[in-house]
Amino acid sequence: MIQLPAGFHLRRDTLARSVVVRRSWPVFLDLCVAGLLLACFYAVVQIARYWNSTPRTDFAISLSPHALPMYAFFSIVRIGFAYLLSLAFALIYGYIAAYTPRLEGLMLACLDILQSIPVLSFLPGVMLAMVALVPGHQLGIEMGAIILIFTGQAWNIAYSFYASLKAIPRELTEAARIYNFSPIQRFFHLELPFATIGLIWNSMVSVAGGWFFLMACEMFILGSRDFRLPGLGSYLQTAAANGDFRAITYGLLTMIAIIVATDQLLWRPLIAWSDKFKFEQTESSNRVSSPLLHLLQHSTAISHLRQRTLRPVSEFFYRTSYKRRAIQHQQPASDSTVQKVLRYVAAGLFIGIVLFAATHAIVLLREVQPRQIGMIFLGAGATFLRVFAALLIGSAWTIPAGVAIGLHPRLARIAQPLAQIAASVPATAVFPVLLVAIVKAGGGLGIGSIALMLLGTQWYILFNVIAGAIAIPSDLREVGRLFRFSTVEKWKVIILPSIFPYLITGLVTASGGAWNASIVAEYFRLKNQTLSTFGLGAQISAATDAGQFPVLLWATIVMALIVVTINRLLWRPIYRIAETRYKLSA
Amino acid sequence: MQPAIIRAERVEKYYSQPSENRIQVISPTDLSIVQGEIIALLGPSGSGKSTLLRMLTGLSTPSAGQVYWHEAPIQSANVNVSIVFQSFALFPWLTVLENIEAPLKARGVDAATRRKRSLKILDTVGLDGFQAAYPKELSGGMRQRVGFARALVVEPEVLFMDEPFSALDVLTAENLRSELLELWHKRTIPTKSIFIVTHNIEEAVLLADRIIVLGRNPGHIRTDFRVNLAHPRDRKAAAFTQLVDYIYKVLTQPEAPAPALPNINGRRVRDQREMKYQMLPHARPGGIAGLLEFLLDHGGKSDIYRLADDLAFEIDDLLPIVEAASILKFLTVTEGDAAITALGTEYANAEILRQKEIFREAAVKNVLLLRQIVRALQSKSDHTVPEDFFHDTLDEVFSEEETVRQLETAINWGRYAEIFDFDSTRRRFTLPESALAEPESTFADAPEVEEEEKDKQETGL
Known part of the structure; x- marks a missing residue:
């Protein structure tokens, strides 16, 4: 008798069962998808009704838990729109920067500076403009908030897309050229896929940053006007001001739930999906898996939908773009002079507008008294010391903790998810609560502001240190054990040099974040009293409050200059040393 | 004579420097590709093989001169060529089938025809059943088959290949080469001419009807000759090895003086040979010492072709070491043979400190x-x-x-x-x-x- 290989029956059996599963699942999956679509429809209706309502600057924020889901929903929609806006901007900006050699340098410098400008300084201008633009609707204030969040999100995504475009391997670009890909085909077949992974990771960072500012700008005062948007941020601020601990707990729990849900329902499926865009020769073993992605990919309804909508549209595009090119081939470039003139006119107009705005801004700047300017620089010094203190305290606890987590896998399994949840709660959401506690304990905003900076930025250092510690090769550690290094020696020779590049990356991000946070941290309204401490951030916030635009402009420029200067003169050289001397890979 | 499909007329490539100088990469070159031949382009690294290929395909514009496609300037012509790349250049996010369909999409072919043609070509290159796989699930050889399929699906008049087999292991490369020859000789593919860039001399002699050898500093055609051996070619045949040996000699021979270059627009064209900075070959001292010791063991003199064979080195890996040793006057090269000098013998036999001393003296002097x-x-x-x-x-x-x-x-x-x-x-x-x-x-x-x-x-x- 022929011996069947072991497990043969078993395999046939499981095969049969999997066929059954494949048959019965799609119906269920389709039901899920239908449910999702219905929910989306309801959400759109709700948003439309709310945005069309007349503006109510003095929205009473209800502290009832029943109001929370709606508030949370509004906050999410705000973030969502701001993110989509950022993404669209980033793709266009990155594309132009990468393919227009004449503008490339200028556009990159712009990104660098825009990244350093404190976002919250834009708040009054943007708000007033938007309210004026869309009078009579809640939409105006809402758009202001969205644009504000956008200004905090767009730059790093744009930079990531630009860098990806520049890093496309030459042979792939040549393949696209030799086969005459149209710009559309090149974008969807080559450029966008190649940039996808970078875009997703940067989007995660950006959205987290978006929450930070959303919490701050859902409730603010501009001159005599008190703007309130129904949302999670205003809920938490009101709850803290009223000292309602039950509401605070509900609010924070909702916040955490939203963040965990975004992670599970959005980022994880995206990361799992983006695995196919990895530019690698072999398949990696540890892949992120996502049930939701599985659902979407295996739903017959969705694949039918794609067959009916996306396919024909893309086919149409490819056909027309080919035809257009064929026509172009027959009648080569004709009207270059008209185009050239148009381009010069456009450039001239643009430069004119910039010059006009710049001169007016300079006139505005001259209104400020020399004494006030002196105060601004003194304030900058105070904030600098605060940022420095926050970084120092942050490093003091995160370096040992991070190294411990990184070197002990068992500890990492417990600590890392906890740290991730803690880090994902935007510091501005916790800040009102924390501040009430500090004030009760007799402290002032001087300590409070450092605490907020710490709250927002220490995670960057921690996660980078953990990554660095994990990356220490085990043979290096074994050398340390072999030669019986003392603890001091071990840190000096092995650990600190190994984590150095990672630590610097963390500190650079943390430093930028701390400067930006100072605007929220140094000046705060609680109930009806205003807490503030001396510093550049407080000056920006106070100027915003009082509507003193010249001072606001001065302070903003000073802060941007400081951040750019510190980046150029301090971080960049250190970073270069880290990259050349302490990089572990050959 | 047949009309040329692609004809390059006095094409050259140079990079302008901020100062008056410019760096000549390829000196003015004439080259034609006619119907019915496989052309192999050989040359040491830095001789501008890839640059020349890219100019012939229209991917790169020559600094001077013109490339013609059926006697029309190539920039405005509707060129029908494909390239098979060394790194395959597949889109890793597209399946095998989508990869092959992509060039057809660009030509506005409708979905049904696209699919039919792609499946047919998949069958031709032996990839039946792999259409839904992603490139990273395939082995190197399979991936290059996809590369071939994608290049052939548009039925190019000229198929360009840029070192298509050098990223593959020896056996896979051999297999693909013979399959390519079979497709070509049986006229399974409508391609009229194949142009292959390679640094593997045997590969060139095995495949080509015509071999062009480039020299470097700047790149120029050293020799251009026809190979009249019948297919299938036998590597062991005397005619075959003679031809391989001849090419080795061409590659290792000292350069013959080229005619003086003209003045263009009042700028003096600086040819790299005029500079007395030698181009240092990128060899490591350890490699030089190893080569000398190997030579000593073989009686102090050896055919470079044999040397490469014995060491299982590609010519691109061996030549820099030979050249470095010859710059340091540790060995001399004549007619494709390398002979160790007295200094070289002393160097190879010395202990490590003395070795460094000899190397130092030779290096500073030369x-x-x-x-x-x-x-x-x-x-x-x-x-x-x-x-x-x-x-x-x-x-x-x-x-x-x-x-x-x-x-x-x-x-x-x-x-x-x-x-x-x-x-x-x-x-x-x-x-x-x-x-x-x-x-x-x-x-x-x-x-x-x-x-x-x-x-x-x-x-x-």
């Missing part, structure tokens, strides 16, 4: 760049010179990429021979402590004042 570094270090009071200083001078002679590689090699040699130290964080050359203590004895052989004048003329400083 390599201008090293000599200049030493002299600059000795003349500075603090005995340190930034790398940028030499970078800027070399930049006038070599392309940016080559300058970096030249300095890298010089640093490598100098560190090994203890001619100087190099601080890689500050990017500075410094004199080693031993040399500081007794500079006289260490650099006794460094050429002194009388050569100063000559160096100045040489570098044009």
Whole structure:
């Protein structure tokens, strides 16, 4: 008798069962998808009704838990729109920067500076403009908030897309050229896929940053006007001001739930999906898996939908773009002079507008008294010391903790998810609560502001240190054990040099974040009293409050200059040393 | 004579420098591709093989001269060519089928036809059943088959291949080569001509009807001849090995003087051969010592072709080492044979410290760049010179990429021979402590004042 290989029956059996599963699942999956679509429809209706309502600057924020889901929903929609806006901007900006050699340098410098400008300084201008633009609707204030969040999100995504475009391997670009890909085909077949992974990771960072500012700008005062948007941020601020601990707990729990849900329902499926865009020769073993992605990919309804909508549209595009090119081939470039003139006119107009705005801004700047300017620089010094203190305290606890987590896998399994949840709660959401506690304990905003900076930025250092510690090769550690290094020696020779590049990356991000946070941290309204401490951030916030635009402009420029200067003169050289001397890979 | 499909007329490639100089990569070259032939383009690295290929396909515009596609300038022509790339250049996010369909999409072919043609070509290259796989799930050989399928699906008139087999293992490469020949000879594919860039001499002799050998500094055609061996070709046949040997000789022979280059627009065209900075071959001292010892074991003299075979080296890997040893006068090359010199014998037999000493003397004597570094270090009071200083001078002679590689090699040699130290964080050359203590004895052989004048003329400083 022929011996069947072991497990043969078993395999046939499981095969049969999997066929059954494949048959019965799609119906269920389709039901899920239908449910999702219905929910989306309801959400759109709700948003439309709310945005069309007349503006109510003095929205009473209800502290009832029943109001929370709606508030949370509004906050999410705000973030969502701001993110989509950022993404669209980033793709266009990155594309132009990468393919227009004449503008490339200028556009990159712009990104660098825009990244350093404190976002919250834009708040009054943007708000007033938007309210004026869309009078009579809640939409105006809402758009202001969205644009504000956008200004905090767009730059790093744009930079990531630009860098990806520049890093496309030459042979792939040549393949696209030799086969005459149209710009559309090149974008969807080559450029966008190649940039996808970078875009997703940067989007995660950006959205987290978006929450930070959303919490701050859902409730603010501009001159005599008190703007309130129904949302999670205003809920938490009101709850803290009223000292309602039950509401605070509900609010924070909702916040955490939203963040965990975004992670599970959005980022994880995206990361799992983006695995196919990895530019690698072999398949990696540890892949992120996502049930939701599985659902979407295996739903017959969705694949039918794609067959009916996306396919024909893309086919149409490819056909027309080919035809257009064929026509172009027959009648080569004709009207270059008209185009050239148009381009010069456009450039001239643009430069004119910039010059006009710049001169007016300079006139505005001259209104400020020399004494006030002196105060601004003194304030900058105070904030600098605060940022420095926050970084120092942050490093003091995160370096040992991070190294411990990184070197002990068992500890990492417990600590890392906890740290991730803690880090994902935007510091501005916790800040009102924390501040009430500090004030009760007799402290002032001087300590409070450092605490907020710490709250927002220490995670960057921690996660980078953990990554660095994990990356220490085990043979290096074994050398340390072999030669019986003392603890001091071990840190000096092995650990600190190994984590150095990672630590610097963390500190650079943390430093930028701390400067930006100072605007929220140094000046705060609680109930009806205003807490503030001396510093550049407080000056920006106070100027915003009082509507003193010249001072606001001065302070903003000073802060941007400081951040750019510190980046150029301090971080960049250190970073270069880290990259050349302490990089572990050959 | 047949009309050419692609004809290059006096094409050249150079990079302009900020100063009046320019770096010539390829000197004016004429080349035609006619119907019914497989052309192999051979040449050492740096001879501009890939650059020439890209100009012939229209991917890269020549600095001067013109490429014609059926006698029309190639920029405005509707060119029908494909390239098979060394790195395959597949889109990893598309399945095998989508990869192959992509060029057809670009040509506006409708979905049904696209699918039919793609499946047919998949069948032709032996990839039936793999249409839904992603490239990263396939082996290297399979991936290159997808590369072939994608190139062939548009039915190109000329199929270009840029070292298509060099990323594959020997057996897979052999297999693919014979399948390609079969497709070509049986006219399974409508392609009229194949142009293959390679650095593998046997591959060229195995495949080609016509072989073009490029020389370098700047790239130019050394020889262009027809191969009249019948297919299938036998590697062991005398005619085959003779041909391989002949090409080795061409590749290793000292360059014949080329005619003087003309003045263009009042700018003096600087040919790299006029510069007295030799192009340092990128070989490591350890490799040079290893080669000499190997040569000694084989009686001190050997055919370079045999040498490559014995060492299982590609010619591209071996030639730089041979060239480096010959610059240092450790061996001489004549007619494709390498013979070790007395100095080379002494070097190979010496113990490690003495070896360094011999290397140091030979390097300082024969390599201008090293000599200049030493002299600059000795003349500075603090005995340190930034790398940028030499970078800027070399930049006038070599392309940016080559300058970096030249300095890298010089640093490598100098560190090994203890001619100087190099601080890689500050990017500075410094004199080693031993040399500081007794500079006289260490650099006794460094050429002194009388050569100063000559160096100045040489570098044009």
